[in-house]
Amino acid sequence: MGEVVRRLPFCGAYEKKIGNTVFIPESPVTFVHPIILTTVLSLWKPPMKNLVILGAGTAGTMMLNKLHAMLDSSQWQITIVDQFETHYYQPGFLFIPFGIYSRKDVVKPKRDFFPAGAKVVSAEIDRIEAEENRVLLKNNVVLNYDLLIVATGAKINPDETEGMKDGLWYKNIFDFYTIEGACALADFFRRWEGGKLVLNVAEMPIKCPVAPLEFVFLADWWFTERGIRDKVDIHYVTPLPGAFTKPRASGILGDFLDKKNIHLTPDFSIARVENEERKIVSWDETEIPFDVLVTIPTNMGDEMVERSGLGDELRFIPTNKQTLQSEAHENIFVIGDATNLPSSKAGSVAHFQADILTENILSWMEGRPLRAQFDGHANCFIESGFGKGILIDFNYDTEPLPGKFPLPGVGPFSLLEETEMNHYGKIMFRWMYWNFLLRGKELPIESHMSMAGKRM
Amino acid sequence: METREIAGKTLAFDADGNLANLADWNEEIAQALATEEGIESLTDRHWLVLNYMRSEFQEKGDAPSIRKLTKESGVDTKELYQLFPKGPAKKAARIAGLPKPKGCI
Incomplete structure (x- = not known):
């Protein structure tokens, strides 16, 4: 219908005149043949997004393993950065002065715990430029990120x-x-x-x-x-x-x-x-x-945190104690010893946080509210000598109480009591750490503390 | 939560023995709390720390740690321990009518 004014130079479209009005097609796509359209759409990909994890210690490695298994690799590129190649089982350091463990009992290469295909950058971190959403490395490489997880830990000074x-x-x-x-x-x-x-x-x-x-x-x-x-x-x-x-x-x-x-x-x-x-x-x-x-x-915390202007007076990063989101930047999350949370700085705590953080990161990626809340849960075997140990289990609000763990009334572990079974729990934990915890696999302990089996 | 009399008023205290309500505090109560902590009279140097703590608390919602005090109050660590023997952050927070600092876990 209407008078053809002239043929447009794309896709066989025509400028037409109806009465005194000239109709110009809005976009060439309107006239694209359905087969061409389907082919083009099937080839188009949304731009790849970048998730960067800083630090491949206990918390960083766990997060890498969990997220690598869950995220669509065509949508999210995960990169982990760490300057060191050796993973130390830090709970084992305690036993070295007494000749129970030696160096070889507490070291493994970090690469043994990275999932196949993970992008690993071995370099020292210079700083995070949070306003620019990028990380500068000491080797002058720049990593842009959409989402950043800081897991750079704590060390002695x-x-x-x-x-x-x-x-x-x-x-x-x-x-x-x-x-x-x-x-x-x-x-x-x-x-x-x-x-x-x-x-x-x-x-x-x-x-x-x-x-x-x-x-x-x-x-x-x-x-x-x-x-x-x-x-x-x-x-x-x-x-x-x-x-x-x-x-x-x-x-x-x-x-x-x-x-x-x-x-x-x-x-x-x-x-x-x-x-x-x-x-x-x-x-x-x-x-x-x-x-x-x-x-x-x-x-x-790490010197990098201070260089980035993100830390408190001890270089710990102000972090929401429930959601683990950084207080200052909505696309930065913090886990493990690097946070300023009033929870214990320990691998078991990082492990409970990792479950919460994974859930919140998936929510963040989909634009949903961050509903998972960390309760400060910590679980520590205390070696007490002579082949015995004490176990404590607590969170932000509930201090360690006596009782049985993890099965109420059964155990096999006893809370706040010195038993041989608790000692075996501690010794067994190293195996659990290397084989389950670091690899992000499920452990039979809930991330939220349970009151079951505890005596007030 | 307990209630007891201090400087002629009956006030509520939290589980740590710190004032439960910020608004109950005044300079007279500060001196009474200081006496309980073994500090005979509050000097200008004490007040420098106490005022800094109160303004920090009002701004941030948490009483500052010793490190932060040393860095920002204008009183160094050595003097802090002379002014508030044993636990400066904890004692100064209590005298300033604030809850125990979260850092003191």
């Missing part, structure tokens, strides 16, 4: 305490939160004849808040086995008002210290180490002498 790294570092002062420190302490203990052993926690928060207690429990057992316990004075010195962060567990664990003849000094905030006189001094000038000092130095 002995330099934060005056005198800590002076003359006696790795001679009479050791940490056991690094492989180097744990191995150096093992060498020292093998030759040590006894004296004053002081364990000092510099400041909170620290990774695995039960590890320092486990250390003194194991020291009590190990020096007893070696027959020199009467020559070793074990002294637990903490900035907390008691043995642990939570009141009821603090009381019970404090009793264990008593029973094992381990001296406790609470409310001690270390100001400096005096190397010549071999003593630690608090800010209010209390002095504690040592022959060997085992320190848990100040724990801080």
Whole structure:
């Protein structure tokens, strides 16, 4: 209908005139043959989106495995960045000074835990430019992201305490939160004849808040086995008002210290180490002498966080304690030790967070509200020496309580009690960690804490 | 939650022994709380820290940690421990009428 004015140069369309009005087709597609249209649409892909994970430690590796299995690889390209090639089983460091584990028991190549086809970038991270949605690497590579997961963890910073790294570092002062420190302490203990052993926690928060207690429990057992316990004075010195962060567990664990003849000094905030006189001094000038000092130095987030301007005064990233979304940027999520959450910094916590974070990331990608909420759940086997262990299970609101776990009334594990079964749980955990946890497989423990089996 | 008399008023306290209601606080109550903590009289240096803590709390919703205090209040760590012996962050928060800092887990 209408008079053809002229033929348009595409797809056989015509400009037509009806009355005094000239009709021009809106777009050439209107006139595209259906077969051509179907073919073009079938070849068209939405632009690939980028999900970048920073850090391939416990939390980052778990997230990579979970998301790699769930996301459509034609829509999301997942990239993980880490400068190191070795994965350390950090809970195992505790056993090294006592010769129970050696280096080979706690290391595996990170690549063994990456899913086939994962894009892995081995480089040091310079900074996140959150406003530009990109990450700069030290090798000048730039990674643009649509969604970022920060899992860069926490590490010890002995330099934060005056005198800590002076003359006696790795001679009479050791940490056991690094492989180097744990191995150096093992060498020292093998030759040590006894004296004053002081364990000092510099400041909170620290990774695995039960590890320092486990250390003194194991020291009590190990020096007893070696027959020199009467020559070793074990002294637990903490900035907390008691043995642990939570009141009821603090009381019970404090009793264990008593029973094992381990001296406790609470409310001690270390100001400096005096190397010549071999003593630690608090800010209010209390002095504690040592022959060997085992320190848990100040724990801080990665330097990259500070360079990116994303951290608090300890370089931890302000994070929503329920959704795990960064407080400052809606397309940045944070997991594990890198967060500022008031939960324990531990692998079990990162594992519970990983379930929540996976759910929230899928929601975020579909534009749905973030409904999954982390409750602060932590579950820790505390090695107490002489082949026994104590188990605690708690969250933000509920402190560790006695009872049976994970099956109410049955166990096999006992909460806040010292049993051999709890020790086997701890030993078995390493196998679970390598084979299930890191690979993002399901474990038979709920991510939310359960009150079943607990006694008030 | 418990209620008891302090500086002539009956006020509510939380489980940590800190004031339950921010609005109940005044300078007289601060001095009474300080006396309970073994601080005889609050000096200008104490007030510098207390005022900083209150403004930080009003802005951020959490009392600052010792590290933040040292960095931003104008009083260094050494002096903080002299002013508020044992636990500066915890004690100063209590005297300032704030809840215990979340960092003090």
